[in-house]
Amino acid sequence: MTNARVDTARPPMGLGMRSLLRADTIVMLNSKTSLVLSALLPIVILVATTFGKGQSRLGGSALIVGLALTLGLLTSCLLGFTLALAHDRDIGVLQRLRVTPAPNWMIMTSRLIVQVATNLIASVIVVIVGAIVHGLTLNVGQYLLVIAVAILGAAVFLAIGQALVGLIRSTNAISAIGRLLMIALLLLGVLGGTGILGDTIKEISDWSPVGALMTLFSDVLNQSAWSGQDTGSLLACVAYVAVFAFIGIRWFRWESR
């Protein structure tokens, strides 16, 4: 304990936020699962799809890189972030933080900042690897657009994850539902998007979180002209963020009991 009684006024926000960011960054760096989900898994997909006829079946190089980016965001946000939050709530880490003078929004914002920053770094790495192994030539503007879409994608899946952990208290249930949801979203976005499940499913797939993000990523990587489909995908993503973030914040419970 420090010897002198500190000023009993509320401590400075800046110091509190820096302390949280430092701690959350250390936690993220020590969490191997999160790093694997963010970068290694998408890179495995990028490399695997260079063999055989994988590229053409999945719609070309740009779409594959878009798929890898989306998968990285989906798994690290929907599984990594959500499960870490649920686990910390379960064992009392969140409660311990809440009895400090740090406001609730600061505790959550710090986690979100670190998660999004990790996703951005991972996305840039995935794009660089994707460009190399799939022979894409990208300019600075495309990299910036990829980062912008990655922020949007992270926001979409973090919002969905926040809603999940807000509505469900049990960590085991969150884990199970999160995995099922991830598989469902992937199948809908990837398989549905190919059209092999019919036109109606393809229509739904294009508007699904994975489908919308893959559209945006592949159009950015292809340097396609802005289309109505892009506008629709962008609006769909914004709507997902708004709806799920509202649910996740409105019904979030800081205690698992």
Add this chain to the structure above:
Amino acid sequence: MSEVNMPAHPPVLDVSNLRVAYGARTVVDGVSFQIHRGEIFGLLGPNGAGKTSTLSAIEGLVKPKSGRLLVDGIDVQEEPLDAKARLGVQLQSSSFQAELTIQQIARLYGGLYGVKLSREQIGTSMRAIGLEQELGKRFKQLSGGQQQRLALFIATIHNPLLLLLDEPTAGLDPQARRGLWRRIEELRGEGNSILLTTHSMEEAQAVCDRVAIIDHGLLLTVGEPSELIDKHREDPRVLSVAHGAPTLEDVFIGLTGSEIRD
């Protein structure tokens, strides 16, 4: 126990007609008490009596249905962050991020309370509580007694006006328990006030200046341990459970009943 300086300052904690409910179930029902500067106050009660819920309301973790909570004159409900800045808290089951070392935990919580700690300061503090060899370890790698010492260090990192300890000696061996009692006495000597919950009558008598017995959300009695024994010495409920001269435990069981609570 040292003398408590009651009249010179306003109460460090003023709980007035506190009522806490979870849905339709009222768990704290009109509880009122005050804690003064330099006082160690014990809240005793069986499981589910309302002790932790009372503490949770003071800590700002649950919103009371009614009543007033003032920490150093600051309304907990109106200015929760200012009130929290004056509180040190050790929860019943404190847990810190599993990926952080003790040093990193100390820096995190120091920062949250506005205390910048250098590596040397953390080392000195850890030496004082016998954890200098564990600086690079993670919380889960510590023994129960070491975890309690660290949790108490974190709770007092900003030298708070009022320290809230929720069953601080639960699960500790006698040596660790005595060590914690000594530390609580030292903290009082440094001017801290302390509110602790406990099941241990021995602990209440050893360290508390005053105790309150709570059950079914109601405050049954408040006073110095010896006062409570005198006050309830002739109570038939106490006499029926006493073996010889009534003790604080006899008063506790007499007032709260003999049935086992979950």
